[in-house]
Amino acid sequence: MTTSSNEDPVGDDLSEEDLGGPIIDRRTTIQLLGAVGLGSLAGCSADSDTPTGTEAPGGTETEGGSTTEDESTPEATDTPPGSNRLGGRLKAGWKDSQAENLDPAFSGGSANLQLGANLYNGLLMVDESLRLQGDLATDWSVSNGGRTLTFQLHEGVTFHDDWEGVNGNEFTPEDFRYSLRRTREEESTYKSNYNPIRPLDEGGVEVVDDTTLRINMEFPFAPMLVFLTRTYGRGAVIQCKGAVEELGEDFKASPVGTGAFKVAQNNQGGMLKLDAHENYFKTDSDGNQLPYLDGIDVSFLPESSTLANALIAGDVHFINSVPQSQVPTLAPSERVAIDAAPGGNWFTFQFTLNNEPLSSLKFRQGVNMLVDREAFINRAILGYGRVAKGPIAPAMGRYGRANAEKTNADLQTYDPERGRQFIQDAGYGDLLDSDDPAFTVNVTTTWANGLRMGRVLRQLLAAEGLTIEVNQLPVSTFWDRWEKRDYDAQISSSSGDADPDQSLYPYWRKKSEGGVWNMTYYGEGVGETLHADQVHQMLASQRETTELEERAEMIYEIEDMIMEDATHIFLYHQDDMVARANNVMGYPNIAFVNRFETVWMEGN
Numbered sequence: 001m002t003t004s005s006n007e008d009p010v011g012d013d014l015s016e017e018d019l020g021g022p023i024i025d026r027r028t029t030i031q032l033l034g035a036v037g038l039g040s041l042a043g044c045s046a047d048s049d050t051p052t053g054t055e056a057p058g059g060t061e062t063e064g065g066s067t068t069e070d071e072s073t074p075e076a077t078d079t080p081p082g083s084n085r086l087g088g089r090l091k092a093g094w095k096d097s098q099a100e101n102l103d104p105a106f107s108g109g110s111a112n113l114q115l116g117a118n119l120y121n122g123l124l125m126v127d128e129s130l131r132l133q134g135d136l137a138t139d140w141s142v143s144n145g146g147r148t149l150t151f152q153l154h155e156g157v158t159f160h161d162d163w164e165g166v167n168g169n170e171f172t173p174e175d176f177r178y179s180l181r182r183t184r185e186e187e188s189t190y191k192s193n194y195n196p197i198r199p200l201d202e203g204g205v206e207v208v209d210d211t212t213l214r215i216n217m218e219f220p221f222a223p224m225l226v227f228l229t230r231t232y233g234r235g236a237v238i239q240c241k242g243a244v245e246e247l248g249e250d251f252k253a254s255p256v257g258t259g260a261f262k263v264a265q266n267n268q269g270g271m272l273k274l275d276a277h278e279n280y281f282k283t284d285s286d287g288n289q290l291p292y293l294d295g296i297d298v299s300f301l302p303e304s305s306t307l308a309n310a311l312i313a314g315d316v317h318f319i320n321s322v323p324q325s326q327v328p329t330l331a332p333s334e335r336v337a338i339d340a341a342p343g344g345n346w347f348t349f350q351f352t353l354n355n356e357p358l359s360s361l362k363f364r365q366g367v368n369m370l371v372d373r374e375a376f377i378n379r380a381i382l383g384y385g386r387v388a389k390g391p392i393a394p395a396m397g398r399y400g401r402a403n404a405e406k407t408n409a410d411l412q413t414y415d416p417e418r419g420r421q422f423i424q425d426a427g428y429g430d431l432l433d434s435d436d437p438a439f440t441v442n443v444t445t446t447w448a449n450g451l452r453m454g455r456v457l458r459q460l461l462a463a464e465g466l467t468i469e470v471n472q473l474p475v476s477t478f479w480d481r482w483e484k485r486d487y488d489a490q491i492s493s494s495s496g497d498a499d500p501d502q503s504l505y506p507y508w509r510k511k512s513e514g515g516v517w518n519m520t521y522y523g524e525g526v527g528e529t530l531h532a533d534q535v536h537q538m539l540a541s542q543r544e545t546t547e548l549e550e551r552a553e554m555i556y557e558i559e560d561m562i563m564e565d566a567t568h569i570f571l572y573h574q575d576d577m578v579a580r581a582n583n584v585m586g587y588p589n590i591a592f593v594n595r596f597e598t599v600w601m602e603g604n
Contacts, residue, residue: 086288086292086600087292087293087294088293088294088600088601089293089294089295089296089297090293090295090296090297090317090318090584090596090599090601091296091297091299091315091316091317091318092296092297092298092299092316092317092318092319092320093298093299093301093307093310093311093315093316093318093319093320094111094115094272094298094299094300094301094319094320094321095111095301095302095304095307095319095320095321095323096111096300096302096446097300097302097446097475098268098270098300099111099112099115099253099266099268099272099298099300100112100252100253100268101252101253102115102116102119102252102253102254102255102263102266103239103251103252103255104116104120104234104235104237104239104255104257105179105182105183105186105188105190105235105239106186106188106189106252107234107252111320111321113231113234113496113592114231114320114496114592114593114594115272115274115298115594116231116237116255117230117231117259117593117594117595118259118260118261118274118296118594118595118596118597119255119257119259119261119262119263119274120230120237120238120239120255120257120258120259121135121136121157121230121237121238121257121258121259122135122136122228122229122230122231122233122236122237122238123135123136123137123140123151123153123176123228123229123233123236124137124140124225124226124228124229124230124233125229125230126226126229126232126590126593127588127590128588128589128590132225132226132229134154135229135230136153136154136157136171136176136238136258137151137152137153137154138152138153138154139151139152140152144216145220146217146220146221147216147217147218147219147220148214148215148216148217149214149215149217149224149225149228150208150212150213150214150215151212151213151214151215152211152212153171153172153173153211153212153213154171154211154281155210155211156170156281157170157171157258157281158170158171158258158279158281159171159240159242159243159256159257159258160240160256160257160258160259160262160263160277161256161262163240163242163243163256164240164241164242165178165238165240165241165242166178166241171238171258172207172210173205173207173208173209173210173211173212173213174207175238175239175240175241176205176213176236176238177200177205177207177213178239178241179236179237179238179239180194180197180200180205180235180236181200182239182244183235183236184197184200188235189235189506189516189517190234190235191235192501192505192506192514192543193227193233193234193235193236193499193501193502194224194227194235194236195543196217196218196219196221196224196543196544197215197216197217197218197224198216198217198218203216204216219544223499226499227499230593230595231496231592231593231595232496232592232593237257238257238258239255239256239257240255240256240257240258242256243255243256253266253268254266258277258281259277259280259597260276260277260280260282260290260291260596260597261274261275261276261277261291261295261296261596261597262274262275262276262277264295270300271297271298271299272297272298272300273295273296273297273298274295274296274297274298275294275295276291276293276294276295277291280597282597284598290597290598291596291597291598291599292586292597292598292599292600293596293599293600293601296596299316301316301319302445302446304323304325304326304449305325305326305329307319307323307326308322308323308326308329308330308579309329311330311333311335311336311579311580311581312329312330312333312335312336314335314581317580317581317583317584317601318578318579318580318581318584318587319578319579319580320578320594321576321577321578322338322577322578322579323449324381324382324383324384324385324449324574325381325382325449325452327382327384327577328382330579334582335581335582336579336580336581336582337579337580337581337582338577338578338579339577339578339579339580339587339589340575340576340577340578340589341575341576341589341590341591341592342393342394342395342575342576342591343393343395343495343496343573343574343575343576343591343592344393344395344396344495344496344497344499344502344503344591344592345393345493345494345495345496345497345503345573345574345576346388346391346392346393346493346494346503346570346572346573347385347388347491347492347493347571347572347573347574348388348391348491348492348493348568348569348570348571349441349457349489349490349491349492349568349569349571350489350490350492350519350520350567350568350569351364351439351488351489351520351566351567351568352485352487352488352489352519352520352521353520353521353522353526353527353528353529353567354485354521354526354527355488357426357428357431357438357439358439358488358489358527359526359527359528360426360427360428360527360528361426361527361528361529361530361565361566362422362423362425362426362528363422363423363426363428364566364567365411365419365422365564365566366418366419366420366421366422366423366425366426367419367423367438367461367466367566367569368411368412368419368566368569369411369412369413369414369415369416369418369419369422370414370416370419370420370460370461370464370466371414371457371460371461371569371571372414372460373387373388373389373412373414373571373572374387374414375460376453376456376457376460376571376572377571377572379456379459380449380452380453380456380457381449381453381572381574384574384575384577385571385572385573385574386572386573386574387403387571387572388412388570388571388572388573389403389406389409389412389413389563389570390403390406390409390412390559390560390562390563390570391494391503391504391507391559391562391568391570392500392503392504392555392559393497393503393573394573395573395591396497396500396503398548398549398552399500399552399555399556401556406556406559406560406563407556407560407563408560408561408563408564409563411563411564411566412563412570416464419464420432420464420465423466431466431467432465432466433465434467435467436467437467437468437469438466438467438468439468439469439488439489440468440469440470440471440487440488440489441454441457441458441468441469441470441471441488441489441490441491442471442472442473442478442481442487442488442489442490442491443470443471443472443473443478443490443491444472444473444474444475444478444479444491445472445473445474445475445478446475447491450472450491451470451472453491453571454470454472454491455470457470457569458470468489478490482519483519485519485520485521490519492568494506494507494517495576495592496576496591496592500555501539501542501543504539504555504558504559504562505539505543506518507520508522508523508532508535508536508539508558508562508567509523509536509539509540510522510523510524510536511523511524513536514539514540520567520568522535522565522567523535523536529565529567530561530564530565531561531562531564531565532565534561535558535561535562535565538554538557538558539558541554542554542555542558575591576591576592578594583601583602583603584599584601584602585599585600585601585602586598586599586600587599
């Protein structure tokens with residue numbers, strides 16, 4: 001099994017030539033991914049008899065990307081199947097209840113974002129060898145001290161079917177400007193990623209000609225190249241203006257892009273059928289039309305054992321997320337391969353600060369010290385995770401410090417005697433060794449292992465003398481209460497983050513000023529905190545800091561302050577794991593990216 005290294009392979013200084021196209025080499029791409037956080041995207045593939053996260057028998061772990069730096073390193077598209085293997089429909093099982101919102105500007109769920117990678121294109125993409133390369137762009141250059149990005153674009157790119165963009169069925173630079181405008185002006189969740197770009201009506205995006213566009217930024221921001229990729233970019237993929245305007249709300253279920261697949265049918269909560277885009281502009285190195293598949297039939301299977309059993313039985317060929325509880329079931333199967341890559345994520349239980357006793361800082365800190373995270377990981381997710389002390393994952397390159405290096409790691413460390421003392425000092429000693437619940441934790445029916453996680457937390461706290469209640473809610477009720485902040489504590493996570501900013505800014509900025517997922521009341525004058533105002537300010541400042549080491553120090557300080565304010569019980573980080581039938585070939589194993597345009601089925 002191969003794993004990847006968090007070491008930054010080159011120095012901080014990236015020249016304009018380094019950042020130009022048509023391909024940014026692996027080393028520079030890792031530097032960029034390290035700048036935005038994801039320094040460890042290279043994945044590993046576990047043999048069918050080797051559980052993910054373990055060493056293969058008789059083998060040793062090696063540094064990820066053991067291929068050479070040769071620019072011609074083969075990719076999935078460079079080793080196409082023979083013509084007798086083209087076609088067929090991939091049956092995919094998705095760990096979710098439905099694809100309710102596939103609109104990239106406003107989609108928040110990981111399943112929606114992953115599926116969207118097959119419906120849309122960005123200007124750029126990250127390939128399997130961790131090289132930044134063109135997607136809709138054929139080449140690009142960086143100038144004006146890093147403030148200007150100029151892209152040359154593919155010709156003959158069309159929207160699905162006969163839908164028309166700004167200037168007809170063919171994609172033009174105007175469609176990029178339209179898509180970015182939607183993200184920037186319609187309060188998209190991802191708009192803050194593109195704040196460095198000048199206002200669009202003041203030269204932020206210039207249409208030079210039919211195949212050239214220019215992006216002008218207020219200040220140099222090398223990570224912008226990553227935010228212009230498919231999946232990690234999210235808010236900068238190309239959407240079809242005609243479809244947005246004609247379909248209205250229905251665009252969420254049946255969106256239109258330029259991607260390798262198009263939506264043929266979306267029965268909410270049932271089947272999502274994607275058909276190949278017959279006029280897709282990409283071919284493989286032998287000139288074969290992509291995608292290879294005729295289509296993808298996605299079944300939504302939120303129950304973990306059902307998902308795993310469907311793959312083993314051959315009812316599906318691929319599952320997008322392997323629940324940790326099912327790894328022992330899947331790993332021994334000769335029909336199955338498990339692919340894993342370090343993920344930019346965190347998993348927690350988050351508090352609201354508006355009700356006692358959780359309004360008390362000392363109480364929240366005490367609860368954190370009552371939780372044995374290693375025991376939690378072993379019981380709740382069967383050991384398939386890394387202890388989290390703070391939100392920044394180990395996969396985030398230079399930003400992913402060892403827990404021992406974090407200033408306030410002791411406040412996230414199992415120390416029941418100290419934790420009980422904190423709770424007593426907070427004035428809530430009467431809640432210790434009592435049958436009365438101190439607070440209620442909400443979980444949802446569709447969250448992988450959610451109920452199990454809640455129950456394990458309850459057991460661990462009960463062993464230290466604190467009683468809590470666990471409430472499993474239907475998914476609609478769960479999210480309704482989350483949005484209204486009508487809860488004591490809820491299971492929470494962030495995943496697929498390509499930058500530490502994405503793990504921090506939406507959750508700890510004030511809700512009215514960019515904290516779109518701040519459902520704890522942090523920074524709003526509710527509950528006791530020490531650092532909320534400073535965190536709010538520094539989250540804005542780190543976005544404008546171009547010196548990488550300086551930014552890293554700011555991220556460290558922000559994370560330390562968040563840990564001390566104890567708005568969450570940080571539990572674990574985990575690898576992104578997918579599983580596939582052994583005859584599913586050509587799958588590019590990149591964290592959080594489920595891209596199927598180069599996938600083919602052996603023996604189809």
